[in-house]
Amino acid sequence: MESSEKPFGVPGTESGLAPTGATDEEEAKAARAANLFDIRRLIGALFVLYGIVLVLIGLAGSSHVKHQAAGINIDLWAGLGMLVFGALMLFWGFARPVRPEPPETRGEGSGRIRRAPAT
Numbered sequence: 001m002e003s004s005e006k007p008f009g010v011p012g013t014e015s016g017l018a019p020t021g022a023t024d025e026e027e028a029k030a031a032r033a034a035n036l037f038d039i040r041r042l043i044g045a046l047f048v049l050y051g052i053v054l055v056l057i058g059l060a061g062s063s064h065v066k067h068q069a070a071g072i073n074i075d076l077w078a079g080l081g082m083l084v085f086g087a088l089m090l091f092w093g094f095a096r097p098v099r100p101e102p103p104e105t106r107g108e109g110s111g112r113i114r115r116a117p118a119t
Contacts, residue, residue: 031099040093047086054079 035041058066058076066073 034098038093038098040089044086044089044093047082051079051082051086054082
């Protein structure tokens, strides 16, 4: 392997990881990409979508289907619950977006996990 080639997964390569000496613009671009696929936003969007479908079915469904569960319109209530949960997930995802690590803490780890010494 030549000195200019880097193996896959090494920071600074095309593996999607930001280079160690990345500029502010590159870090912002990496943070936007990470926020785009943030699991909180994906889960929130799916719950909102399914909640809307259930609310519409609960409002527009037949009376017999609406009250099969002991007189409770379960589609409507489950849909409203899913809407609330999805909205909370979306709020959390947008209120606290993923940010790049500050340069002074990069590579240090959280310090909570200690590895046993090699024997």
